Amino acid sequence: MEKRSFGEMLTDLRVEAGLSLRAFCKEIGFDAGNWSKIEREVAKPPAEPEFYDKVQGILKFSDEIKAYLTSKAKAIRIVPQELQDSELMEHMPAMLRKANGENLNKEEADKIVEWIRSSVNDEGIIKDE
Incomplete structure (x- = not known):
């Protein structure tokens, strides 16, 4: 898997699926302004695996990528x-x-x-x- 940051990977997956930020957010039921902050790594992403099941269903990526995103989202939220x-x-x-x-x-x-x-x-x- 190519080395990209969490936000870069989310952005690339969305763009590769041919979805604008607003269209994607409408499909997942997420505020576009908040999702933009997640893609830019200004805000922490959701950590629930079920959320990434929904994103995977829309963006059509592999289980390996879903596991990567889920683990990274959890890691980002951990306090040392x-x-x-x-x-x-x-x-x-x-x-x-x-x-x-x-x-x-x-x-x-x-x-x-x-x-x-x-x-x-x-x-x-x-x-x-």
């Missing part, structure tokens, strides 16, 4: 475990001040960059644990 840790979140403002240049040494900056890199995949989507 670190952000669910209330104790860690108490220290977030101080960490962000440091990251903004206040008393941040090279070692600390490298640790922050490494944590971010280890938390996302090649497409910038938060990894499943």
Whole structure:
């Protein structure tokens, strides 16, 4: 499968099916403005597999592509475990001040960059644990 972002893949599938944004949204019962945000990756997509069954029925793509879209949609919606840790979140403002240049040494900056890199995949989507 060609490497494309989630939004690019959705857009390409819709265009390949010969559907305008509005025509597609009318068929799936989705607001065109909101769907446009999903395709541009400004808004998070629905994560329910049933939704992608409906999209597959309209755009006529393979089960492999449906599985990919469904898993990516779920991954996009996952909050990293670190952000669910209330104790860690108490220290977030101080960490962000440091990251903004206040008393941040090279070692600390490298640790922050490494944590971010280890938390996302090649497409910038938060990894499943």
